[in-house]
Amino acid sequence: xxxxxxxxxxxxxxxxxxxxxxxxxxxxxxxxxxxxxxxxxxxxxxxxxxxxxxxxxxxxxxxxxxxxxxxxxxxxxxxxxxxxxxxxxxxxxxxxxxxxxxxxxxxxxxxxxxxxxxxxxxxxxxxxxxxxxxxxxxxxxxxxxxxxxxxxxxxxxxxxxxxxxxxxxxxxxxxxxxxxxxxxx
Amino acid sequence: xxxxxxxxxxxxxxxxxxxxxxxxxxxxxxxxxxxxxxxxxxxxxxxxxxxxxxxxxxxxxxxxxxxxxxxxxxxxxxxxxxxxxxxxxxxxxxxxxxxxxxxxxxxxxxxxxxxxxxxxxxxxxxxxxxxxxxxxxxxxxxxxxxxxxxxxxxxxxxxxxxxxxxxxxxxxxxxxxxxxxxxxx
DNA sequence: TCTTTTTGTTTAGTATATTATACAATTATA
DNA sequence: TATAATTGTATAATATACTAAACAAAAAGA
Numbered sequence: 001x002x003x004x005x006x007x008x009x010x011x012x013x014x015x016x017x018x019x020x021x022x023x024x025x026x027x028x029x030x031x032x033x034x035x036x037x038x039x040x041x042x043x044x045x046x047x048x049x050x051x052x053x054x055x056x057x058x059x060x061x062x063x064x065x066x067x068x069x070x071x072x073x074x075x076x077x078x079x080x081x082x083x084x085x086x087x088x089x090x091x092x093x094x095x096x097x098x099x100x101x102x103x104x105x106x107x108x109x110x111x112x113x114x115x116x117x118x119x120x121x122x123x124x125x126x127x128x129x130x131x132x133x134x135x136x137x138x139x140x141x142x143x144x145x146x147x148x149x150x151x152x153x154x155x156x157x158x159x160x161x162x163x164x165x166x167x168x169x170x171x172x173x174x175x176x177x178x179x180x181x182x183x184x185x
Numbered sequence: 186x187x188x189x190x191x192x193x194x195x196x197x198x199x200x201x202x203x204x205x206x207x208x209x210x211x212x213x214x215x216x217x218x219x220x221x222x223x224x225x226x227x228x229x230x231x232x233x234x235x236x237x238x239x240x241x242x243x244x245x246x247x248x249x250x251x252x253x254x255x256x257x258x259x260x261x262x263x264x265x266x267x268x269x270x271x272x273x274x275x276x277x278x279x280x281x282x283x284x285x286x287x288x289x290x291x292x293x294x295x296x297x298x299x300x301x302x303x304x305x306x307x308x309x310x311x312x313x314x315x316x317x318x319x320x321x322x323x324x325x326x327x328x329x330x331x332x333x334x335x336x337x338x339x340x341x342x343x344x345x346x347x348x349x350x351x352x353x354x355x356x357x358x359x360x361x362x363x364x365x366x367x368x369x370x
Numbered sequence: 371t372c373t374t375t376t377t378g379t380t381t382a383g384t385a386t387a388t389t390a391t392a393c394a395a396t397t398a399t400a
Numbered sequence: 401t402a403t404a405a406t407t408g409t410a411t412a413a414t415a416t417a418c419t420a421a422a423c424a425a426a427a428a429g430a
Contacts, residue, residue, distance in 0.1 A: 003235065004234050004235055004238045005234055005235055008234065019310075022406075022407060022408085023407080023408065023409095024406080024407080024408095032388085032389095033388065033389050033390075034389095034390095034408085034409095035388075035389065035390080035391095035409085035410085035411090036387075036388055036389070038408070038409070038410095039387085039388090042409095045386080045387060045388085046233045046234060046235045046386085046387075046417095047233065047234055047387075047388090048231045048232065048233055048234070048387070048388085048416090048417080049189050049190055049193065049231060049232055049233070049234055049237055049252070050188065050189055050190055050231045051387080051388080052234055053189045053287065056287035057284065057285050057286075057287055060285050060292070060310075060367045061287065061367070061369070062287045062288070062290055062369055063249075063252060063287045063288070064248075064249060064287075064369075065369055067234070067248060099242065100242050100245050101242075102238065102241035102242055102246065102247045102248045102249075103247070103248070105245075105247055107245070125204075125245075182245045182246070184246070184247055184249075184250050207376075207377060207378085208377080208378065208379095209376080209377080209378095217418085217419095218418065218419050218420070219378085219379095219419095219420095220379085220380080220381090220418075220419065220420080220421095221417075221418055221419070223378070223379065223380090224417085224418090227379095230416080230417060230418085231416085231417075232417075232418090233386090233387080233417065233418085236417080236418080
């Protein structure tokens with residue numbers, strides 16, 4: 001995932017080239033100086049929200065279209081040695097794959113539950129959706145008063161606004177892939 | 186329409202209060218200093234896009250939700266004496282009601298065609314929609330090879346990617362209300 | 371009550387966003 | 401070709417975003 005100011009730079013240059021406008025012309029339309037526009041396109045500055053707003057207004061395009069991710073963008077996450085979070089005396093390891101992205105409203109990580117490991121999650125905000133896919137091992141999850149057992153390849157989805165508990169009662173590691181989706185508000 | 190940095194300030198403070206978070210806590214979650222957050226909420230600064238991005242990420246909310254307009258916001262446009270644009274030797278006057286808003290993708294203005302006045306519009310970009318409502322007078326519009334005559338209370342909608350011409354062949358003023366809608370890209 | 375902690379606010383220093391101007395490189399025009 | 405106009409680039413000066421720290425005001429605990 002590219003930094004937001006780089007995306008703005010690319011998007012700006014794309015529409016400018018598409019409409020065959022010079023920097024001077026865009027400066028004229030938007031009220032943002034030519035030099036600034038140049039720096040924004042090159043990504044060597046982090047513009048103010050009002051500057052970006054002026055650009056969007058002057059070019060008659062949405063703010064979102066300026067900050068949107070290039071659909072061809074590719075992010076690769078390498079295998080990490082150290083977890084980002086450790087719970088339950090090191091028996092629950094959380095490896096962040098993709099941090100929360102305000103664009104997609106999604107966050108993704110891998111959880112390793114060591115033998116006898118467990119994790120209790122406090123309820124999330126209203127409307128949060130949680131998707132868990134079991135990569136390997138035998139996984140037990142308790143939601144409210146019910147407990148479910150899932151094996152590798154199986155998955156579960158639930159709204160996260162209720163407390164839930166992950167458990168690994170076996171002697172083998174349990175590996176999970178978790179996708180969180182947060183609501184707009 | 187409030188300035189974007191004021192909207193961000195209000196929206197930020199709203200979700201912070203809603204979640205009962207202190208400035209310190211938000212600073213901790215987002216990596217943006219407490220002082221900066223305070224200034225943003227108060228609207229006495231115009232934050233960088235990356236700063237706003239950090240806030241959105243840290244609070245798990247979308248960028249849009251931070252820049253969105255308060256639905257209860259009200260904008261009133263007073264009657265103006267001078268037109269924003271003058272065409273055809275002063276026989277076509279354009280009064281801007283609402284400038285282009287990247288949020289809604291809409292722009293709105295009033296056109297006064299004086300007797301025998303006319304206006305030729307070059308084609309807009311692909312996907313632009315134009316809505317014209319006749320407030321008073323007898324209005325003639327030519328799109329491509331066809332000419333339409335509209336009276337007060339009547340309206341027309343067409344895609345603006347083709348050249349079109351407004352005409353007033355009478356001896357009375359023609360007053361139009363025009364809404365432009367621009368596509369996302 | 372007094373102390374301690376937590377809250378929002380201010381301030382001074384610094385990093386940097388932004389502009390205006392000048393420059394270089396390219397394209398148009400004669 | 402020479403000249404002019406138009407393009408993107410660089411630079412220096414200024415305005416301001418941002419942080420860290422100190423401060424004040426309110427709430428909580430004793």
